[in-house]
Amino acid sequence: MRYFKAIVEYDGTNYHGFQRQPNAITIQEVLESSLHILTKEEIKIIGASRTDSGVHACGQVINFETKTPIPIQRIRYAWNNCLPDDILIREVKEVDDEFHARYYSKGKIYEYHILNKELPSTFKRNYSYHIRKKLDSASMLKAAQYLVGTHDFSSFRASGCGANTTVRTINSFKINRIENNIICRVDGSGFLYNMIRIMVGTLLEVGFNKLQVKEVKEILEAKDRTEAGPTAPAHGLRLIKVKY
């Protein structure tokens, strides 16, 4: 048996998220089907992150085992030929049998993209959340710093979240404006269900001056989802990197 790790990029627009489910097409299903075309085996993949419907990835990581004799230097090219053009294998390598994309992860980096101008963009419509009203991104950045560190993130957890503990560590939270594009970049140990989208939705309230900067600290300390802002839409979010 051979063991593989792969880095996968995808445009999540046309998929119902990463994880396989009945009656809806998912990234996992398409990746497994493509591996079946490639190897004629029934292969089950494990993904580092269960990205939601509409969420994108530049650096999702998966692992799987196979008996295929295809040489390592030919796999990526052959595999990409079995995939639609909204899913791309960026890198494939052989790993030892212990590697597990989710359990071995030491952290993840996500970006949330906002287009902040009067008119939307037809070209970015699936990749950036359009907000017409001018955002105070400097205040958003200040408020985001309250979220950095090890905290109980109960206030930023969606109701469907089944995690055992709500304590997570955020290593950095950067918010950068380049002309009309605002990119929120979060580096953390791991995230609760919808945690990034709720954090961004709350910071947007700061950007609109509906919340004061220091109120974000109070929301975090309240450990109550109803105190935080709305969940920002999925299409602005992308998984950048999984760290090992």
Added chain:
Amino acid sequence: MRYFKAIVEYDGTNYHGFQRQPNAITIQEVLESSLHILTKEEIKIIGASRTDSGVHACGQVINFETKTPIPIQRIRYAWNNCLPDDILIREVKEVDDEFHARYYSKGKIYEYHILNKELPSTFKRNYSYHIRKKLDSASMLKAAQYLVGTHDFSSFRASGCGANTTVRTINSFKINRIENNIICRVDGSGFLYNMIRIMVGTLLEVGFNKLQVKEVKEILEAKDRTEAGPTAPAHGLRLIKVKY
């Protein structure tokens, strides 16, 4: 009667070009349907450029007449609400009854986008032509300068072109590389059918070192389509601006 000029942006991926045709959805048809929803009138629009299937626009210009009483400052917002999110009205203004988007045009600017790196990008797959092999963009730029000026562009005209004259003027032809992105920007008086895509297809042969720089001059002088390179694919092309 009131007369309007509008600037339109669109992602051409899901359309069979600009011009209305039976049995296939086009930009013109969707714009006319949206004006019908808005005004309850049967409105025929005139577009400055008949962009092909898959070609995009940031600055297509259209004109039309209507009896609608909607105030000018409300039209753009109301109209955009009647359109799908891959077509966007950027600007609307009232003009005099003589204005004609095509006849009044003094020139057009197009861009052709190339992604020049080993792996494609799932996010740019509809907006940029992916070329794996490293292109010599400096030689492409040199060769492109032979095309600047007033010339007979018969060599760069697709067989279906019904234009009366094959003489056109190119004011400038810039080719700029920023990291892995190459943007070819052409400013001209007007263009024959597929002219930009055939020019780009020919310059790509120079970029691949299959043609020498000076051979582009010979191809232009041959006035023979079979001397030029292949037609570059539609999805790399976008109409940037129509000049009046």
